[in-house]
Amino acid sequence: MFSKTIAQLSQGLKTGEFSSSEITRSYLDQIAAQDSKYNSFITVTPELAMAQAKAADETIGAGNAHAMTGIPIAHKDIFCTKGVRTSAGSKMLDNFIAPYNATIIEKFNAVQSVSLGKTNMDEFAMGSSNENSYYGAVTNPWGDNRVPGGSSGGSAAAVAAQLAPGSTGTDTGGSIRQPAALTNLTGIKPTYGRVSRFGMIAFASSLDQAGPITKTAEDAAMMLNVMAGFDAKDSTSAQTAVDDYTATLNQPLKGLKIGLPKEFFSADLNPQIAERVQSALKEYQALGAELKEISLPNTALSIPAYYIIAPAEASSNLSRFDGVKFGYRCENPVDLEDMYKRTRGEGFGTEVKRRILVGTYALSEGFYDAYYKKAQQIRRLIQQDFVNALKEVDVIMGPTTPQPAFKIGEKTADPIDMYMEDIYTLSLNLAGLPGMSVPCGQVDDLPVGLQIIGNYFAEQRLLNVAHMFQQATDWHTQTAPGL
Numbered sequence: 001m002f003s004k005t006i007a008q009l010s011q012g013l014k015t016g017e018f019s020s021s022e023i024t025r026s027y028l029d030q031i032a033a034q035d036s037k038y039n040s041f042i043t044v045t046p047e048l049a050m051a052q053a054k055a056a057d058e059t060i061g062a063g064n065a066h067a068m069t070g071i072p073i074a075h076k077d078i079f080c081t082k083g084v085r086t087s088a089g090s091k092m093l094d095n096f097i098a099p100y101n102a103t104i105i106e107k108f109n110a111v112q113s114v115s116l117g118k119t120n121m122d123e124f125a126m127g128s129s130n131e132n133s134y135y136g137a138v139t140n141p142w143g144d145n146r147v148p149g150g151s152s153g154g155s156a157a158a159v160a161a162q163l164a165p166g167s168t169g170t171d172t173g174g175s176i177r178q179p180a181a182l183t184n185l186t187g188i189k190p191t192y193g194r195v196s197r198f199g200m201i202a203f204a205s206s207l208d209q210a211g212p213i214t215k216t217a218e219d220a221a222m223m224l225n226v227m228a229g230f231d232a233k234d235s236t237s238a239q240t241a242v243d244d245y246t247a248t249l250n251q252p253l254k255g256l257k258i259g260l261p262k263e264f265f266s267a268d269l270n271p272q273i274a275e276r277v278q279s280a281l282k283e284y285q286a287l288g289a290e291l292k293e294i295s296l297p298n299t300a301l302s303i304p305a306y307y308i309i310a311p312a313e314a315s316s317n318l319s320r321f322d323g324v325k326f327g328y329r330c331e332n333p334v335d336l337e338d339m340y341k342r343t344r345g346e347g348f349g350t351e352v353k354r355r356i357l358v359g360t361y362a363l364s365e366g367f368y369d370a371y372y373k374k375a376q377q378i379r380r381l382i383q384q385d386f387v388n389a390l391k392e393v394d395v396i397m398g399p400t401t402p403q404p405a406f407k408i409g410e411k412t413a414d415p416i417d418m419y420m421e422d423i424y425t426l427s428l429n430l431a432g433l434p435g436m437s438v439p440c441g442q443v444d445d446l447p448v449g450l451q452i453i454g455n456y457f458a459e460q461r462l463l464n465v466a467h468m469f470q471q472a473t474d475w476h477t478q479t480a481p482g483l
């Protein structure tokens, strides 16, 4: 049962092969028995899950089920869940019980999906390895002591370890695509504004976007069908009509024009990853697609631009954690200033503090023009690169990460080395474009992800392009050793 996709579970629920209560119970038992190996959950909610499953079974029995009704899923602990701790992986919010639901939680509740619990993540979604969590590092089910990627590492590890059939994540600079790549899963970061950010704890508001992490593109389409849509509570939410993401999954790819940015295949790329990506491209040619070399000349600037803009926005967003309104407060403050200082000093972890310092500096008078304004100008150039390229091709492909999953602890001493992991993922967020990662092979028994980038609101096309690849290959069906 644990190897089933969401689509298969949905079918089984519909035909009465099993009930939501049965599968939910099985997943909860599996989490209880196995998660000590991975640390993929921060909070498991068995009572809530079983109550939701029971109600879902009634709806299914009455013949009113949505495709996602009764499907147990896990949510990144960045989405506010009413009555349940929502920590964002931080000591700062360890005691925070959200008083309301994020819009995407409301949407899953509306179709009666079941919530198993909240998954581990890098503190405030800052990281590329899930080693920055107050709740400890997450272990990649694919290898001894390897990272699952970050920041949605718990969401990815939970699905890869078969503790949930699908999960939600967020992607500010790669945090859905990169963990999906490192754990052999499918993940999609939608166009900025496609999924509501209401109730999603903010990291960098102009970049943050939520999406699913699943075993297949079909499952991702099913979850995105629930998540996407305009939300009046999010001022950056797009009014554009929502497609049915499952409707065109099987559309043939004949004539699809794939752009290959030469900057994505440079010397920094692990040659074996390059080889896996090349074989995937051959598969696409066999499916009728045409390849074309393109250029995204400002790719190398995406790291310096992102690591100014994201910290700048974070420093502003995180100023609300001051010990006054909610979350952690230091003990026995002597005065207001002492409370601010010690609350933030004790409540935030090292990476979060580093970003607040960088961001505050970049926004400060005298430095704003040199750093923040410059970074915004580069952001526009990066966006323009994509706009130009997407006039010539339908989608852009390349690797998701420069190397497979690295060892826990390998990069923690060198933040720049860690930031380099984001070289292929950050630029999309700066441009606001959608992108996904699909499994395309292995290097030294560790998964490799193929990144697929599309035009604004082209999620339907991306999922189709990913699905057709998964119909022709079986990389996505491979599971971590021992499962």
Ligand code: GLN
Residues within 6 Å of the ligand: 125, 126, 127, 128, 150, 151, 170, 171, 172, 173, 174, 175, 176, 203, 310, 422
């Ligand atoms: N690795 C990037 C960072 O640390 C992106 C994280 C994310 O997408 N949330 O900021």
